[in-house]
Amino acid sequence: MKKNLLSPVILILFGGLLATGVHAQPALKDAFKDDFLIGTALRDSQLTGENTNEMALIQAQFNAISPDNALKWKPVHPEPGRFNFAPADRYVEFGVKNHMFIVGHTLVWHDQTPSWVFQDDKGNPVDRDTLLARMREHILTVVGRYKGKIGGWDVVNEALNEDGTLRQSPWLKIIGEDYIAKAFEYAHEADPKAQLNYNDFSLENAPKREGAIKLIKKLQAQGVPITGVGLEGHYKMGWPAPAQVEAAIDDFAKLGVKVAITELDVDVLPAATQSQAAEVSMNFALRAELNPYTTGLPDSVQQALAKRYADLFTAFLKQPGVVNRVTFWGVTDADSWLNNWPVRGRTAYPLLFNRDYQPKPAFEAVLKVAQHP
Ligand code: GLA
Numbered sequence: 001m002k003k004n005l006l007s008p009v010i011l012i013l014f015g016g017l018l019a020t021g022v023h024a025q026p027a028l029k030d031a032f033k034d035d036f037l038i039g040t041a042l043r044d045s046q047l048t049g050e051n052t053n054e055m056a057l058i059q060a061q062f063n064a065i066s067p068d069n070a071l072k073w074k075p076v077h078p079e080p081g082r083f084n085f086a087p088a089d090r091y092v093e094f095g096v097k098n099h100m101f102i103v104g105h106t107l108v109w110h111d112q113t114p115s116w117v118f119q120d121d122k123g124n125p126v127d128r129d130t131l132l133a134r135m136r137e138h139i140l141t142v143v144g145r146y147k148g149k150i151g152g153w154d155v156v157n158e159a160l161n162e163d164g165t166l167r168q169s170p171w172l173k174i175i176g177e178d179y180i181a182k183a184f185e186y187a188h189e190a191d192p193k194a195q196l197n198y199n200d201f202s203l204e205n206a207p208k209r210e211g212a213i214k215l216i217k218k219l220q221a222q223g224v225p226i227t228g229v230g231l232e233g234h235y236k237m238g239w240p241a242p243a244q245v246e247a248a249i250d251d252f253a254k255l256g257v258k259v260a261i262t263e264l265d266v267d268v269l270p271a272a273t274q275s276q277a278a279e280v281s282m283n284f285a286l287r288a289e290l291n292p293y294t295t296g297l298p299d300s301v302q303q304a305l306a307k308r309y310a311d312l313f314t315a316f317l318k319q320p321g322v323v324n325r326v327t328f329w330g331v332t333d334a335d336s337w338l339n340n341w342p343v344r345g346r347t348a349y350p351l352l353f354n355r356d357y358q359p360k361p362a363f364e365a366v367l368k369v370a371q372h373p
Pocket of ligand 1: 157337
């Protein structure tokens with residue numbers, strides 16, 4: 001009797017589970033909900049395209065988004081007085097609709113910034129006041145448009161050299177060292193509630209990290225509203241050591257700022273250069289030995305990548321409350337910039353989902369860290 005009553009109930013329950021997709025893979029954003037946000041970078045073609053597999057994965061797994069290009073100066077402000085907001089609007093709307101933390105990337109950078117920004121009508125460098133006025137207009141317009149929707153900005157991107165000195169960018173040459181403080185002040189003026197980050201690569205290496213610490217201390221002493229540091233996280237299999245990641249997080253925590261891992265990927269391909277810098281301008285010729293996995297990733301490398309990811313996430317969790325977001329630079333391996341950098345036309349495997357939208361062993365390894373840090 002009891003058995004007869006129970007079986008329809010079990011059937012209904014089981015059917016319900018299938019219908020709601022409860023049997024589907026667990027979500028990174030849920031696994032780390034008490035620790036940090038889990039983000040991914042979005043391309044405009046994902047938002048305008050019809051790849052339902054990818055969109056479903058984004059909505060299921062991530063609670064934060066970064067735009068790969070839509071908010072960089074060149075795409076959003078290609079000519080004086082002309083803004084192209086369509087892709088950025090689509091990006092922000094997607095985040096709002098899906099209740100995601102929306103990142104603004106990036107306001108002041110030496111790359112993907114049109115040359116007119118730094119020049120007058122005759123092609124000569126503008127003076128400090130003109131460049132400051134252009135920077136302020138850009139920041140007030142772009143940050144102001146998404147006030148209250150974009151939760152955090154990468155205000156200044158990659159201002160440091162590997163030795164910790166300031167990069168000789170047109171910003172530095174024309175304005176002087178305080179261009180960084182000014183960018184933060186303008187961003188704060190445009191949206192006083194937004195988180196404001198300094199974002200860079202290789203901050204795990206001591207010399208560059210010292211430069212960042214010096215920079216942040218100076219900004220803080222001047223009352224500049226900096227809330228966090230972004231470690232880009234363009235990592236290799238052998239670099240940085242987890243201890244270097246922990247040390248960087250520790251050092252920035254001591255300054256009272258939050259740390260975000262902003263562009264995470266782990267390159268398993270043979271190195272084309274000994275440099276650890278994620279310098280976008282690097283470009284090396286394609287040679288067969290630099291592209292060994294064109295037909296698939298050997299299991300030994302999959303497993304090594306899984307272990308590497310587990311070690312990195314263990315490092316991110318080491319100091320509770322410091323890392324507030326971990327954002328991957330792409331969703332599946334097919335999305336990754338590493339298919340074309342620093343060598344064009346390779347088959348890269350740096351992310352947690354494969355080209356068929358399936359989780360890789362590294363995905364399982366990261367989830368396990370959430371359960372047993
Ligand atoms: C840098 C930038 C990103 C992106 C990557 C490469 O890290 O911050 O916006 O351009 O390079 O894709």
